[in-house]
Structures are given as structure tokens and as C-alpha cells.
Amino acid sequence: MTASLEVLGVDGIPEVEAGADLGELIAKAGTYQDGDILLVTSKIVSKAEGRLLHATDREAAIDAETVRVVARRGPIRIVENRNGFVMAAAGVDASNTAPGTVLLLPEDPDASARALRARLRQLTGRRLAVVVTDTFGRPWRDGLTDVAIGAAGLPVLEDHRGRTDSHGNALEMTVTATADELAAAADLVKGKATGIPVAVVRGLGHLVTAEDGEGVRPLIRPSVNDMFRLGTSEALRQAVTLRRTVRSFTAEPVDPAAVRRAVAAAVTAPAPHHTTPWRFVLLESAETRTRLLDAMLGAWQRDLRELDGWDEAKIARRTARGNVLRDAPYLVVPCLVMDGSHDYPDARRAAAEREMFTVAMGAAVQNLLVALTGEGYGSAWVSSTMFCRETVREVLELPEGWDPMGAVAVGRPAEGARARGERGAEGFVVVR
Structure with missing residues (x-):
């Protein structure tokens, strides 16, 4: 078990435009080691993939990305988007983008993570994992935190059920959302207005797998198990x-x-x-x-x-x-x-x-x-x-x-x- 880890911001990544080779930009901006986990803000992934939309009506863009309204209070909507994420405004964002435009989430964040991981392996020769992150609110608690919306090269959950704690008690319910914990830790160095869209978590190389893995799908709770599916x-x-x-x-x-x-x-x-x-x-x-x-x-x-x-x-x-x-x-x-x-x-x-x-x-x-x-x-x-x-x-x-x-x-x-x-x-x- 790792007793310590480092969380390092990757500075020097320029403004990303549609069609940019994001893997190359990230590779040039930092130095990486085998076992590093890269946490990449979804905004730069969306920009590179051309998910910028010229829209004067943000609400119409939210409608287009929504498959189900979970809750509505005044102008605020919590919705399920096409990837199954339950979040405010379907992830449609008007921050860090030019006036008159909005930024949509990547079409398939898991596919984005896999492609970015393959490109970084090609350019750096390193054994890396990639997590694409976005900012979510949380039920029952105020404040925002980053969570994983796409992943490649690591298991997003760690199942402790069947193990015992330090007192010998059997663990029956504990499943840790590892990818979300990594996303939240990385956001401490990325911040919301620092211009640092990528962070590296170093010291958890045992989590990095040879295969891309299932992505973030295991993190999405099935509706049959969701006791709070609706507002x-x-x-x-x-x-x-x-x-x-x-x-x-x-x-x-x-x-x-x-x-x-x-x-x-x-x-x-x-x-x-x-x-x-x-x-x-x-x-x-x-x-x-x-x-x-x-x-x-x-x-x-x-x-x-x-x-x-x-x-x-x-x-x-x-x-x-x-x-x-x-x-x-x-x-x-x-x-x-x-x-x-x-x-x-x-x-x-x-x-x-x-x-x-x-x-x-x-x-x-x-x-x-x-x-x-x-x-x-x-x-x-x-x-x-x-x-x-x-x-x-x-x-x-x-x-x-x-x-x-x-x-x-x-x-x-x-x-x-x-x-x-x-x-x-x-x-x-x-x-x-």
C-alpha cells in the first residue's frame, strides 16, 4: 500500500483549439514516469474534439443534451445526459469559452480517454492511465468537486467487500470510487481559474493496468438501485x-x-x-x-x-x-x-x-x-x-x-x- 503520493499540476499547455493534437500538447508540457495517472479537464478534451457550439440560447443546448430531467427548481435543472451522467445543465458550460459560445462534454469521454492514453504512450513510451474529469455538484452536500467522466488504464472502483478492517470486522458495503477520489485530488492543483487543465498523480502506479478497462460505466449507478432517481x-x-x-x-x-x-x-x-x-x-x-x-x-x-x-x-x-x-x-x-x-x-x-x-x-x-x-x-x-x-x-x-x-x-x-x-x-x- 502506498503511504504517500504526489499531485503535480502540468503547466504550459496553450489554449486548445478544435483539431489540436491534445496528446502532443500534454506530452510537451510535462515529464512523465511509468505509473503516472493523468487527470485531464474535460474542457480541453471538448475543445480539441470540436465540441464548441455557437449558441445564444444555452437552454436549447441543454435540451439537446438531456435525456431525462431529474429535478428542476427555477432556472436550475439537474438532468441525465446522453452518457448517463446526472448533473447540472447536462454539462453544457459557458465558462472558459468565448461569449456567444457554449462547450459541450466530449461525445464519448471513455473513448476520449482511451485515444489520449494511446497517443501519450506513443509519444512518451510511458505506462500511463488517463482520467477525464468534470465538475459536479453532489446530493446532500454543498460545494462542487471534480469527478471522473472518462477513464482508461485503471479500475474506477475498488471493491473492499469481503475484506476485514483493522479490527477484524468484515466489510460488507464499502466500494471506493477511486477515479473520483483521484479527480478531486487533482483539482486541488488544477483549480478553476489557474489555467492548469492537467494534473499528474504519482505514487499509485499499482493502479495502472495494461488494458484500458471498462471506463467509467461502473461508476454510474443503475436506475434500479438509485433511491434518489428523481427530484x-x-x-x-x-x-x-x-x-x-x-x-x-x-x-x-x-x-x-x-x-x-x-x-x-x-x-x-x-x-x-x-x-x-x-x-x-x-x-x-x-x-x-x-x-x-x-x-x-x-x-x-x-x-x-x-x-x-x-x-x-x-x-x-x-x-x-x-x-x-x-x-x-x-x-x-x-x-x-x-x-x-x-x-x-x-x-x-x-x-x-x-x-x-x-x-x-x-x-x-x-x-x-x-x-x-x-x-x-x-x-x-x-x-x-x-x-x-x-x-x-x-x-x-x-x-x-x-x-x-x-x-x-x-x-x-x-x-x-x-x-x-x-x-x-x-x-x-x-x-x-
């Missing part, structure tokens, strides 16, 4: 968009704690008169679910037969719609309570008062469904309990004032959601 507003919009009515579930049990977290989100809904008009009955027992659904089925069959005059075949087709509730591993029965409502003597205002509370109930149910989506569960709201409230209250032993407002089936979706076309606001908006 707050984007995550909320996506949760709303991804919410689907799920009608088939796996047999996997539902985590009761996840449902309670969803209920906690539900009861943040707006409500009239500072009331809390929601109650959520959680049917965690299979026996209770079956008893309720059997009683509801009997009540439905009786009403359809006696009140509507339906035949048995038609009744069977209609009541089969309730199978989504019977097949779900968990049910929630939201109930509306009118505690705190105003008692109006005339029917018109009394009806409006009831509608106010019903709207609040709907907002709470929507919160519940969206929160369940965020927990990874599918759901389906079914209205059936509203048609046999007395039966539901009797089976579940609920107070007279609790009005069941449908039921929510909850579980892991048994199949992926079908594609749904974009639905804009235009068809649902009237402007006055």
Missing part, C-alpha cells in the same frame, strides 16, 4: 402518473407498516372546517376479508334480484366485478365521518355540506393510492361498499356515523402496467 416534484408527478388500477395481484403479503405510511399521507388531504373526516379500516385478516365479501355479495344479489329484477346470469356477471377485492391479499375500507359538519336546515345547503366532505374523502383516497404506488404496491378502488353500507358496518362492527366509501384492494401487481398514452391538460381546461 421531489418529479417523483410526485411520476407517482401520480404511474398510479394504475391493478386488478390482479401476486400472493405476496402486504407490509402493514407500508399501508400505515400510506394512510399517514392520506390524512394530509384538505378538509372543510378544520375537520378530519377520514377513517381507514384495514382488513389484515383473511377471515375478516372473506366474511365481509361474502356478506356484501349476498346483499348485492338480493338487491339486484328484488329491486332491479335481474336474472341469475346477469347478477353473476355484475357481481364478478368484485373478484378484484376477493383476490387481493389486503383490503382498506375508507370511511367518511361528518363530525364537525354544519347542520343546515335547508336541503340545498345540507347537500353542499355533504359534498364538501365527500371531496375531502376523495382527496384522501387519492393520496392513499399514490402513496401505495410509492411503496411499490398496486391498488384498485372499487365502489361496492357504498351500495351496502349497513352490511359493511354490521360485519366490521363500525359506528353508525361511519360511511364506507368503497374499498381499496392492495398488493404486488401480478403483471406490468399497460402503456398509457400521454394525457395533457388541454382537453380538460377552460380559461376565462
Whole structure:
């Protein structure tokens, strides 16, 4: 293990123009040893590769380089660019470039690092590694630091899992981002306004490999493992968009704690008169679910037969719609309570008062469904309990004032959601 290392700035590199032999410029500006790691600012790589764009509209250039908006606050955008990097403004930079121009990141920073490494080996005869760097902000912390966006000739990660520390404890999570640590160390001598775009890290020759290696791809966290893939507003919009009515579930049990977290989100809904008009009955027992659904089925069959005059075949087709509730591993029965409502003597205002509370109930149910989506569960709201409230209250032993407002089936979706076309606001908006 190396106990010390040097970080040396490479001075004397002239202004780089499109088509310049960057390897030759770097080779002439310094003296290099086997095992040196060269950290090269992406700006000079981009300039040599002609990535300078004459653009009066920087935002349009950012749009062109963006594949996904991660978060937006005012004019600031954190985006994923075409190389998979999550960063501010897709790396489009208007600093250290002439007015009226912007600088894009290299098209393929790993390819740039490999080409530069090969050219330097040809010119110097040295065994070198090359890391292309750029400046990133970081989640959870203020301040900027340089990170690796392209690499050749060294592993960008060092996996310590399976090793033991000095006290004999097994390391289970530690994977060091070696290339990013090198980039940050090199930036201490390069700086942001010193005109030194290249630095050499000396003393870590054991990291330099004969092969170019995988580049920086191992540093990019797969989306499936990214717990912070979206900004707050984007995550909320996506949760709303991804919410689907799920009608088939796996047999996997539902985590009761996840449902309670969803209920906690539900009861943040707006409500009239500072009331809390929601109650959520959680049917965690299979026996209770079956008893309720059997009683509801009997009540439905009786009403359809006696009140509507339906035949048995038609009744069977209609009541089969309730199978989504019977097949779900968990049910929630939201109930509306009118505690705190105003008692109006005339029917018109009394009806409006009831509608106010019903709207609040709907907002709470929507919160519940969206929160369940965020927990990874599918759901389906079914209205059936509203048609046999007395039966539901009797089976579940609920107070007279609790009005069941449908039921929510909850579980892991048994199949992926079908594609749904974009639905804009235009068809649902009237402007006055």
C-alpha cells in the first residue's frame, strides 16, 4: 500500500483549439514516469474534439443534451445526459469559452480517454492511465468537486467487500470510487481559474493496468438501485402518473407498516372546517376479508334480484366485478365521518355540506393510492361498499356515523402496467 503520493499540476499547455493534437500538447508540457495517472479537464478534451457550439440560447443546448430531467427548481435543472451522467445543465458550460459560445462534454469521454492514453504512450513510451474529469455538484452536500467522466488504464472502483478492517470486522458495503477520489485530488492543483487543465498523480502506479478497462460505466449507478432517481416534484408527478388500477395481484403479503405510511399521507388531504373526516379500516385478516365479501355479495344479489329484477346470469356477471377485492391479499375500507359538519336546515345547503366532505374523502383516497404506488404496491378502488353500507358496518362492527366509501384492494401487481398514452391538460381546461 502506498503511504504517500504526489499531485503535480502540468503547466504550459496553450489554449486548445478544435483539431489540436491534445496528446502532443500534454506530452510537451510535462515529464512523465511509468505509473503516472493523468487527470485531464474535460474542457480541453471538448475543445480539441470540436465540441464548441455557437449558441445564444444555452437552454436549447441543454435540451439537446438531456435525456431525462431529474429535478428542476427555477432556472436550475439537474438532468441525465446522453452518457448517463446526472448533473447540472447536462454539462453544457459557458465558462472558459468565448461569449456567444457554449462547450459541450466530449461525445464519448471513455473513448476520449482511451485515444489520449494511446497517443501519450506513443509519444512518451510511458505506462500511463488517463482520467477525464468534470465538475459536479453532489446530493446532500454543498460545494462542487471534480469527478471522473472518462477513464482508461485503471479500475474506477475498488471493491473492499469481503475484506476485514483493522479490527477484524468484515466489510460488507464499502466500494471506493477511486477515479473520483483521484479527480478531486487533482483539482486541488488544477483549480478553476489557474489555467492548469492537467494534473499528474504519482505514487499509485499499482493502479495502472495494461488494458484500458471498462471506463467509467461502473461508476454510474443503475436506475434500479438509485433511491434518489428523481427530484421531489418529479417523483410526485411520476407517482401520480404511474398510479394504475391493478386488478390482479401476486400472493405476496402486504407490509402493514407500508399501508400505515400510506394512510399517514392520506390524512394530509384538505378538509372543510378544520375537520378530519377520514377513517381507514384495514382488513389484515383473511377471515375478516372473506366474511365481509361474502356478506356484501349476498346483499348485492338480493338487491339486484328484488329491486332491479335481474336474472341469475346477469347478477353473476355484475357481481364478478368484485373478484378484484376477493383476490387481493389486503383490503382498506375508507370511511367518511361528518363530525364537525354544519347542520343546515335547508336541503340545498345540507347537500353542499355533504359534498364538501365527500371531496375531502376523495382527496384522501387519492393520496392513499399514490402513496401505495410509492411503496411499490398496486391498488384498485372499487365502489361496492357504498351500495351496502349497513352490511359493511354490521360485519366490521363500525359506528353508525361511519360511511364506507368503497374499498381499496392492495398488493404486488401480478403483471406490468399497460402503456398509457400521454394525457395533457388541454382537453380538460377552460380559461376565462
